Amino acid sequence: MNRPPTIKDVAERAGVHAATASRALNPATRGMVNARTANRVAEAARALGYAPNSAARSLRTRTSSVAGVLVPDLRNPVFPPIVRGIEDGLRDAGYMALVGNTDGDPERERELVTAMRGRQIDGFILATSSRSAAFAADVAVPTVLVNRRTDNGGIPSVTADNAAGIHLLVRHLAELGHTRLGHVAGPRELSTGWERYRAYLDATASAGLEPVVEFADAFTETAGHAATLRLLSAHPELTAVLAGNDLIALGCYSALADLGRTVPGDVSVTGFNDMPFVDRQRPSLTTVRIPHYDLGREAARLLLERIAAPDSPAKRVVLPVELVSRDSTAPVKS
Amino acid sequence: MNRPPTIKDVAERAGVHAATASRALNPATRGMVNARTANRVAEAARALGYAPNSAARSLRTRTSSVAGVLVPDLRNPVFPPIVRGIEDGLRDAGYMALVGNTDGDPERERELVTAMRGRQIDGFILATSSRSAAFAADVAVPTVLVNRRTDNGGIPSVTADNAAGIHLLVRHLAELGHTRLGHVAGPRELSTGWERYRAYLDATASAGLEPVVEFADAFTETAGHAATLRLLSAHPELTAVLAGNDLIALGCYSALADLGRTVPGDVSVTGFNDMPFVDRQRPSLTTVRIPHYDLGREAARLLLERIAAPDSPAKRVVLPVELVSRDSTAPVKS
Numbered sequence: 001m002n003r004p005p006t007i008k009d010v011a012e013r014a015g016v017h018a019a020t021a022s023r024a025l026n027p028a029t030r031g032m033v034n035a036r037t038a039n040r041v042a043e044a045a046r047a048l049g050y051a052p053n054s055a056a057r058s059l060r061t062r063t064s065s066v067a068g069v070l071v072p073d074l075r076n077p078v079f080p081p082i083v084r085g086i087e088d089g090l091r092d093a094g095y096m097a098l099v100g101n102t103d104g105d106p107e108r109e110r111e112l113v114t115a116m117r118g119r120q121i122d123g124f125i126l127a128t129s130s131r132s133a134a135f136a137a138d139v140a141v142p143t144v145l146v147n148r149r150t151d152n153g154g155i156p157s158v159t160a161d162n163a164a165g166i167h168l169l170v171r172h173l174a175e176l177g178h179t180r181l182g183h184v185a186g187p188r189e190l191s192t193g194w195e196r197y198r199a200y201l202d203a204t205a206s207a208g209l210e211p212v213v214e215f216a217d218a219f220t221e222t223a224g225h226a227a228t229l230r231l232l233s234a235h236p237e238l239t240a241v242l243a244g245n246d247l248i249a250l251g252c253y254s255a256l257a258d259l260g261r262t263v264p265g266d267v268s269v270t271g272f273n274d275m276p277f278v279d280r281q282r283p284s285l286t287t288v289r290i291p292h293y294d295l296g297r298e299a300a301r302l303l304l305e306r307i308a309a310p311d312s313p314a315k316r317v318v319l320p321v322e323l324v325s326r327d328s329t330a331p332v333k334s
Numbered sequence: 335m336n337r338p339p340t341i342k343d344v345a346e347r348a349g350v351h352a353a354t355a356s357r358a359l360n361p362a363t364r365g366m367v368n369a370r371t372a373n374r375v376a377e378a379a380r381a382l383g384y385a386p387n388s389a390a391r392s393l394r395t396r397t398s399s400v401a402g403v404l405v406p407d408l409r410n411p412v413f414p415p416i417v418r419g420i421e422d423g424l425r426d427a428g429y430m431a432l433v434g435n436t437d438g439d440p441e442r443e444r445e446l447v448t449a450m451r452g453r454q455i456d457g458f459i460l461a462t463s464s465r466s467a468a469f470a471a472d473v474a475v476p477t478v479l480v481n482r483r484t485d486n487g488g489i490p491s492v493t494a495d496n497a498a499g500i501h502l503l504v505r506h507l508a509e510l511g512h513t514r515l516g517h518v519a520g521p522r523e524l525s526t527g528w529e530r531y532r533a534y535l536d537a538t539a540s541a542g543l544e545p546v547v548e549f550a551d552a553f554t555e556t557a558g559h560a561a562t563l564r565l566l567s568a569h570p571e572l573t574a575v576l577a578g579n580d581l582i583a584l585g586c587y588s589a590l591a592d593l594g595r596t597v598p599g600d601v602s603v604t605g606f607n608d609m610p611f612v613d614r615q616r617p618s619l620t621t622v623r624i625p626h627y628d629l630g631r632e633a634a635r636l637l638l639e640r641i642a643a644p645d646s647p648a649k650r651v652v653l654p655v656e657l658v659s660r661d662s663t664a665p666v667k668s
Contacts, residue, residue, distance in 0.1 A: 005474075049448065049474065066432065066453065074418045077610065080408040087408075087435055096449060098400065099433045101421055114383065115430060119400065140339070140383065250614075276411065277611040280584075 005048040013044035068116035071127045072104045077275040085296020142306035146299035156314045158298045165288035166199035168323040177332040178240040182212040186244030224251020246271035264330035283327035339382040347378035402450035405461045411609040419630020476640035480633035490648045492632045499622035500533035502657040511666040512574040516546040520578030558585020580605035598664035617661035
């Protein structure tokens with residue numbers, strides 16, 4: 001009833017033998033069939049919506065031209081443009097993306113990886129890995145990390161230049177006269193959180209400033225709100241807060257409002273990522289722009305390289321970032 | 335080298351015959367193996383990351399437990415929560431989602447559908463369909479539309495109650511004293527644009543108001559900007575604009591700013607969807623909340639029903655919406 005059309009259906013419609021239809025549709029053997037016949041077969045295939053049976057080919061070659069893509073949660077605005085970039089990058093090579101959400105739960109990640117491997121996928125692109133990521137390294141298919149990386153560098157990765165971004169923000173705030181800059185850092189176990197935290201320590205040290213840090217439990221507005229309240233109650237003298245990412249920065253906004261302090265009048269706030277619509281926040285958010293879409297495309301490219309040559313050395317690609325100065329930062333009050 | 339582990343590898347590790355390992359891992363035959371052996375096999379499978387070969391099963395049963403999900407562009411903030419809902423809904427039944435972006439291009443949609451069918455997927459969930467959608471109806475596998483529907487109702491669909499949403503907005507504006515309400519409608523060929531436009535005509539008629547409409551070429555900020563300029567230059571007397579969706583409403587904001595008119599001081603503006611972060615716009619946007627995530631979950635449920643019973647009647651599920659009143663609407667100036 002809902003049976004997909006087979007090569008026999010195509011042959012019948014085109015009025016040729018199945019073997020002829022098969023040869024006509026295979027680029028490698030098309031030359032063996034005369035051009036008029038080949039066109040008639042192609043037309044019949046198109047009309048019937050015939051697609052070569054990838055499941056059969058998959059079983060024969062043990063590949064499926066499908067990559068598994070795992071993200072923590074597609075609803076976090078950082079991920080849709082990354083996934084879109086991955087999809088476009090894969091498609092150029094005839095690959096498609098199976099997408100799964102892990103909610104950052106290693107058990108859920110493991111289940112998804114197992115389920116995807118059972119479907120004979122050709123590789124993984126993971127935006128979910130923690131810094132240790134013992135698990136991902138065990139996966140015996142080509143794997144690339146995007147936006148995250150592991151400490152030991154054993155898995156190829158594509159990330160934004162987190163350290164450079166934080167240095168840009170600290171310099172920006174220092175130029176505005178701020179000397180008491182606090183950091184609401186992202187989770188320590190994620191490379192994004194950790195790299196930005198380390199860069200904050202380096203940048204404040206080289207500017208001769210005292211580091212003041214509070215860690216948020218997650219890269220979320222709620223966690224950012226709670227951590228900002230802890231940071232400001234311990235250090236009411238701060239005039240600027242660097243948030244670990246844009247969502248944490250939105251949590252800073254609401255926490256500062258709760259404390260009756262204005263942004264940027266009393267306290268300047270910065271984010272990280274330049275996710276969609278932070279230019280429209282009240283106030284619009286000063287942040288660091290990471291090239292989301294390009295991270296995805298580059299990860300796809302790296303995975304395809306890896307599938308072609310699984311034993312090549314694990315490359316790390318780091319893409320440049322830029323400071324986007326908006327209304328949430330202002331000169332320190334004199 | 336990167337060969338996935340086979341049942342033989344599992345059997346070897348567990349020290350049993352392959353047939354025993356196979357029986358131990360199949361829930362239907364596990365009872366034929368003694369419990370200690372079954373546990374040893376399960377442990378070996380877990381340690382090796384063994385997954386039953388779905389490609390082989392797929393060829394045998396011609397199903398893959400994979401659904402194809404097509405959206406216009408994952409970067410439009412409406413779609414990530416819908417896709418997340420779909421993924422969660424499918425996963426409960428052991429299904430996964432292959433995701434593709436069409437950019438609203440029918441040719442690209444056709445290519446993706448063909449490529450996905452070649453991978454023996456079990457069904458489609460399309461957020462891309464136009465009202466006519468002759469193509470989607472031809473797809474010989476179970477298909478469900480989400481957020482969109484076709485005029486003839488031949489394909490099951492899950493949509494938000496677009497008409498009720500527009501009626502809520504018109505009543506809200508009328509209660510604020512507005513009598514000159516314009517509509518920047520979405521594209522006519524999409525059910526979302528068309529249903530909201532028709533509801534605007536009905537709602538203004540029953541309130542005894544004159545309808546004034548301009549169509550945007552797309553559901554984008556840019557198209558909304560251009561259409562608002564056309565609408566206001568022809569009808570400078572308007573005191574309120576209902577936008578076809580939130581992105582069009584953001585285009586209204588910038589067009590009105592270009593014309594030197596304030597929101598909501600001079601003109602009230604409403605959106606549709608309540609996409610993430612419109613509560614944070616300047617001014618925060620009055621809109622209609624559609625249950626994005628639930629649309630996705632419901633679409634997954636409907637597809638699974640459809641796969642189980644492909645010839646059952648094509649259901650249409652319409653989920654309720656609610657008015658979210660914020661700062662972009664205010665009483666009309668007296």
